[in-house]
Amino acid sequence: MRAFAGYDFATGDKNPADGKRQEFFNFLPTNHPHYGYMDYEGWRNIRSPYSGASLYGQGGRRGRPEPVRAGPVRAADPRRRRFPPGLSDVNLRVLMENRRGFLSRLLMMAGLGSVAAGVSAMATRYLYPLKAVRLKRRIFLAPAADVPAGKGRPYRLPDGSTALVTDTGADLVALSDVCPHLGCKVRYEGAQGNFVCPCHGGLFEKDGTAIAGPPADEGKNLKRYAVTRVGENLFIDIEETVQP
Amino acid sequence: MTTAAPPPPDLEPVTPHGGRPLPPARTRFGRWLQRRVPVDLEALRYYSNEPVPNHLKHWWWCLGGTPAMLFTVQAATGILLSFYYVPDPSQAYESVRRVSEVVPFGWFLRSIHRWSSNLMIAAVILHMMRVFFTGAYRKPRELNWMIGIGLLGTTFFFGFTGYSLVYEQLSYWGATVAGNLTEAVPLIGTYLARLLRGGEMIGDNTLTRFFILHIGILPALITALLAGHILLFRLHGVTEFEFESARLRGPEEKKTFPFFPDHVMTELIIGIGLAFLLTCLAVIFPAGLAEKANPLLTPAHIKPEWYFFWTFRWLKLTGLTLAVLSIGFFGFLALVWPFIDQAIRRRRPASEISVKIGLAAVCALLVLTVWEAVATH
Amino acid sequence: MTLDQKRMIVASLSFLFLAALLIVAWVEGGKQRLQPKPKPVVGAESGKCLQCHEQKTPVIAEQWKDSRHAQLGVSCYECHRAGEGDRDAFLHEGKTIATVVSPADCGSCHQDLAREFEHSHHSKAAQFIGSLDNVLGEVVEGPLAAANGCWQCHGSTLAFAKEADGSIRRDKTGKPLLDPMTWPNTGIGRVNLDGSRGACSACHSRHAFKKSVARQPEVCGKCHMGPDHPQIEIYEESKHGIAFRTRIAEMNLDSPSWVLGEDYTAAPTCASCHMSATRNQPVTHDVGARISWTLRPVVSKRLENWEKRRESMKDVCHTCHAPDFVAAFYTTFDATVDMWNRKFALPAQKVMDALRARGRLTPTPFDEELEWSFYRLWHHEGRRARMGVSMQGPDYTQWHGFFEVAERFYFDFIPKAREAAHGDPEVARVIKASLDSPEHAWLKGMSPEERARIDAFYRERYGAEAAR
Structure with a gap:
């Protein structure tokens, strides 16, 4: 299990016309987490906090531990996925199935949990007396x-x-x-x-x-x-x- | 030290009273709990995971669960509403107004309660129609049909006592009409009406009685009936149907799917969907509050809730006593319908008469309802 | 459908539901919550009063609880208390109280209002004892007609019921009983036992004392109606009354402040024009303060300080109407009143004076038909015409007004006057002179041109048939 959090920050230019450059300049853009495909643009004028967790568990059918990851999942294109060395195609399928199952479970639990929290909050507000x-x-x-x-x-x-x-x-x-x-x-x-x-x-x-x-x-x-x-x-x- | 240590006491298998020894749970806490709540999880899994026929994958076959879910909504919102409701003729209306206008989210809970009651009645009727037209009430499920009719009646009674509690004009005059209807029952009518109203006419006792019925007796009754309904249904299993499509697919196709988690998930989808629908209805059409009950002023046009429209129209068409007797008679017919159907089928096995009778009844009720809805008096 | 898909559906429906719940919270946040209403404050002495009176007179108790007085702690005893020496005081359950609450009692808090009212014509409404109207009611019709009719508006003069020996009649508890001919009474000019004049409850009906009651026209209509002064009917006929009836929900009648043009703009009521505040003047309880003509007597007169009074009324008019509009109205209104005076009132008055001077009428009022005819002419029909024009009621100005005035004058009053004159030449001269002015010239016959004009009109409008 791994938990992580971070904060990406790049300055912007307050006034583009004043001739002063205040912008962060990203020489070799590594921007996929923020802009997806577009790597013509470097990091500039962003604030982006993130956090997530990865989980490694009993994933494979062969009883071999397989990594199961969760976290802020961005739009992924399987064609662009870089396979970890040593993983066969079959293993990959198992990995992806597990990830999907995990994801749907997680989303469902998050959804139901937040609904339950919302409804309970309402009921509490309803029962709690108004301020005199x-x-x-x-x-x-x-x-x-x-x-x-x-x-x-x-x-x-x-x-x-x-x-x-x-x-x-x-x-x-x-x-x-x-x-x-x-x-x-x-x-x-x-x-x-x-x-x-x-x-x-x-x-x-x-x-x-x-x-x-x-x-x-x-x-x-x-x-x-x-x-x-x-x-x-x-x-x-x-x-x-x-x-x- | 060569003597083997005896197994720690907590690993000794637990045996429920009159059952088989249970395999020890894996964790320590699990074992601690197992000792205190000796449930045979295997057996539980077996009973709760009955295979469900594939046709339950059709949404139409999932209606049975909806009234139960709506009942849960009613119970939850009802308990919350009763925190502020005062069952006293001089304060009832004011307390409902307070819930609707002052208490935070009170309007929302009340609107949900009201909409859910309407949907519940609709869901019960739809479920009943499905059971009727697919002949699912037939042997050996006659008793469950009868419990179902009991549930239908209880739901109607719930609806009636519920809108009487608001103590607006409709509440008072609806209760008046209901009292007069009860009085029209031959022989026992007068006594029955007195018992219901707690007096010769609607008074201080009436509201308390309706309140106790609505929050005490009827919930207990519906819970018992519901438990019986589900138990019988579970013991018989879901009625299996032959489907054209299934026959075509061939015998190798699995005919069932697991109740848990597959079917539960379907029901969950319906449940959340219903909750969403109820919320939307509550926001767009919140429950209003009509004029306060005025025993001195009969409103010019008074109409009950839509689900009583047919009785109201029938009453206007036939007159008091005849209406009461005929509604009682039809109710009895509905109750014993499985046996009538059996008698018919014994004589003419291929008869489709039951479907025709059902269609005729649905059409009649629909006509009466629509008639009352469009008629001005 | 796979389990995975189902889970995704549950998840998305949950978030949809959550969004709906957020909308619910947003709706809840925008809800206007009524401020809790302060509970009625029962004064120290009044708790005991309520113990009984909530049972015996529940409506009085409830109406009071609904009043502004209840919020302020002005309860039973504060108003009904009486001094030991007060003539109508009596001991009731250990407290000295009085039944009738007079403007002097109300004025102990509402001093300014009481003073304004005291100066108003309203407070003098019972001082009509010497008038012809009173003779008519009390003598010609009968005392009960006066007590239950006249005095219920004008106000009675409160008096005690008397025993045969002349002493005040009392009940078992020693409470002095009021003469039933004089009480109950909410006439606006009531003469009270403490000498004060008026009854605040005439307009501010007890015991809720709602401002809204006094602001709506019906409260004035209790008295200002009927054949002799149909103000409420004229108002209802007028554009003002139509607007009020149509937009009554927008009148803001319960508002503490009620300034025309600020707190309401839908329509004016009687109170709006005659009493209530505008942006330039405060509310007044001197109801005649904005009236410039008296339309009551035979011959209308401009009142004292009429210019100032008119300016006050014009100020009300100007809240809704442009100055030219108001000026034009007053031009024709004044001219119409002048026409009444010149054409009908003064001639008829002169004829009556001549008849009296020549001894052709008895000194007793109302014993001759001519006197009734004259009375109807000015007291009923003439007033209707004048009041009709004053409040923009066209039908009361003309059909119920000048039409009946003309009929009465030409075909009832003048013939009866001629009859009563019994050929007296002096009276005959006055009658002739009265009808000599150009306004009455039409009686001598219309010119052929005039007849031809009327004929042409009918031909054009209703066809050849109607021209006959």
């Missing part, structure tokens, strides 16, 4: 008058999470009420003007920045939503994942 889509949208939250000054008011968002909407006097903030530490519910302490997590004493500024406790140690702030006032109403920007 992130949808951003602005939804109605509440009339502005509904959010009392200095108190946090929770609103359930479509994805099940809760936004704590607070009029801090200066600003309207909507923060996720889920503590970034371990997921406890955060509440607004109007007197101190900040958010407190009852579990481990996490403390957050009005804008959700962690100032004390484990969230501050980890540098994790409360998730903040954008709230917009349109006329008398508040709208909130949410992002949700939708499985198509």
